[in-house]
Amino acid sequence: MNIAVIGTGYVGTTTSVALAMNGHTVFAIDHDHEKVEKLNRSILPFYEDGMEEVLKNLVFKRKLSFTNNLNDCIDKCSILFITVGTPSLPDGLADLSFVEEVARKIGRFMNEYKVIVIKSTVPVGTGAKIKKMIENELNKRKLGITFDLISNPEFLREGKALHDALFPERIVIGCETERAQQSMKELYKDINTQVLFTTVIDAEMIKYASNAFLATKISFMNELSRFCEKIGADVTAVAKGIGMDSRIGPQFLQAGIGYGGSCFPKDVSALLALASKENTPLQIVQAASKINETQAEWFMEKVKKALRNLSEKRIAILGLTFKPQTDDIREAPSLKIIDYLIQNKAFITAYDPKGTEHVKKIYPDLCYTSTPLEAIKGADAVIIVTEWKEIMDIDWKNAINIVSSPFVFDGRNALDASTMKEFGYHYVGVGRQD
Numbered sequence: 001m002n003i004a005v006i007g008t009g010y011v012g013t014t015t016s017v018a019l020a021m022n023g024h025t026v027f028a029i030d031h032d033h034e035k036v037e038k039l040n041r042s043i044l045p046f047y048e049d050g051m052e053e054v055l056k057n058l059v060f061k062r063k064l065s066f067t068n069n070l071n072d073c074i075d076k077c078s079i080l081f082i083t084v085g086t087p088s089l090p091d092g093l094a095d096l097s098f099v100e101e102v103a104r105k106i107g108r109f110m111n112e113y114k115v116i117v118i119k120s121t122v123p124v125g126t127g128a129k130i131k132k133m134i135e136n137e138l139n140k141r142k143l144g145i146t147f148d149l150i151s152n153p154e155f156l157r158e159g160k161a162l163h164d165a166l167f168p169e170r171i172v173i174g175c176e177t178e179r180a181q182q183s184m185k186e187l188y189k190d191i192n193t194q195v196l197f198t199t200v201i202d203a204e205m206i207k208y209a210s211n212a213f214l215a216t217k218i219s220f221m222n223e224l225s226r227f228c229e230k231i232g233a234d235v236t237a238v239a240k241g242i243g244m245d246s247r248i249g250p251q252f253l254q255a256g257i258g259y260g261g262s263c264f265p266k267d268v269s270a271l272l273a274l275a276s277k278e279n280t281p282l283q284i285v286q287a288a289s290k291i292n293e294t295q296a297e298w299f300m301e302k303v304k305k306a307l308r309n310l311s312e313k314r315i316a317i318l319g320l321t322f323k324p325q326t327d328d329i330r331e332a333p334s335l336k337i338i339d340y341l342i343q344n345k346a347f348i349t350a351y352d353p354k355g356t357e358h359v360k361k362i363y364p365d366l367c368y369t370s371t372p373l374e375a376i377k378g379a380d381a382v383i384i385v386t387e388w389k390e391i392m393d394i395d396w397k398n399a400i401n402i403v404s405s406p407f408v409f410d411g412r413n414a415l416d417a418s419t420m421k422e423f424g425y426h427y428v429g430v431g432r433q434d
């Protein structure tokens with residue numbers, strides 16, 4: 001099938017690559033000329049392990065190409081994916097202007113029946129609104145052209161994007177006609193997974209409910225971690241014990257310094273904003289969001305208390321990205337931690353395998369190192385912010401000889417507490433006993 005994917009961000013590019021790997025001919029469209037030119041040379045605008053090589057191969061075989069020419073692709077393709085960005089507005093609602101602009105253009109330029117698929121994360125109810133917009137454009141042209149509008153949310157994780165797009169745990173398709181259902185079945189016929197057909201509005205809700213539920217799971221454990229510390233329990237043991245119950249499940253129970261990234265914080269805010277607008281505040285999700293906002297600060301208060309004073313202390317921050325295997329620093333807890341340390345007049349040395357360049361643009365005056373050992377050399381305390389392998393693999397036994405004081409604050413509970421204590425560190429985790 002000939003497929004158009006409009007918008008070459010994280011989701012758009014990964015979707016394009018995955019569809020091309022499944023044998024379709026994919027035309028990925030973006031209005032940014034420089035981005036298109038680079039993508040045609042297989043240069044990704046983000047870091048995703050292994051994806052550039054796959055991309056190179058698909059571009060070479062002409063299974064995937066990038067272009068600025070939307071009209072041409074609308075003509076050539078039977079299925080049009082909308083994967084443009086939906087950034088947050090100041091009130092928390094999603095900015096739909098890019099999605100709307102693409103929809104209007106499709107309505108103006110399509111000349112025959114098309115299946116139009118929204119994959120961007122859009123507020124519940126957007127599908128119906130976009131359908132109307134396209135109908136209005138078509139009505140102006142009085143050609144009697146029809147289309148189907150589908151919601152096909154994306155559940156991929158950064159760092160595992162290609163794996164998740166090729167081997168998804170489920171595909172959700174919100175679609176209201178038999179004809180569109182057949183097209184989508186044909187599109188995904190080579191993906192062996194469970195496919196759930198729903199209405200458009202249910203598919204939109206499934207996307208937000210999934211992210212809000214996962215965010216709530218994390219915040220539940222983060223709140224519990226504060227209580228565990230007080231009462232003498234260890235949150236990692238508690239997570240293990242409750243996770244053995246298949247009704248709870250072991251994933252997303254890791255307490256830490258809070259969730260970040262471009263999805264959970266943005267989607268949770270958008271859901272909350274929409275729910276309040278509809279006069280149905282979602283109180284559990286509100287609490288999850290609030291706990292997340294304060295978790296990094298709560299952790300830093302522990303750091304400050306243990307060191308007594310942060311002023312002029314040399315603090316090594318290990319990890320800047322919101323999680324390992326990505327260069328993304330959007331809403332990363334590291335940014336809150338840096339702000340806290342700057343306010344408290346500490347000297348910061350920071351290390352990250354992929355995220356340094358992005359953080360440098362916000363904080364040009366910090367000291368950045370290219371290895372974790374350089375960062376911890378002479379440090380009065382080490383804070384583990386992201387559990388990169390490079391950081392876990394530090395020779396901690398010998399590293400104690402190069403730090404100035406043996407304080408390690410593990411914001412991800414990623415290291416083994418008893419081993420670190422045996423090595424002689426004053427090790428402080430989240431929701432555990434010091």
Ligand code: UGA
Pocket residue numbers: 121154155156157158159211214218251252253254255256257258259260261262263264267322323
């Ligand atoms: C998330 C979802 O997991 C995807 O299913 C979804 O498609 C995506 O958002 C999206 O909406 O586009 P992602 O943001 O890439 O994916 O990252 P996750 O792996 O979910 O991690 C999010 C944050 O939660 C990270 O900061 C991570 O460190 C934190 N986290 C995760 C915890 O603090 N504890 C955990 O147990 C798990």
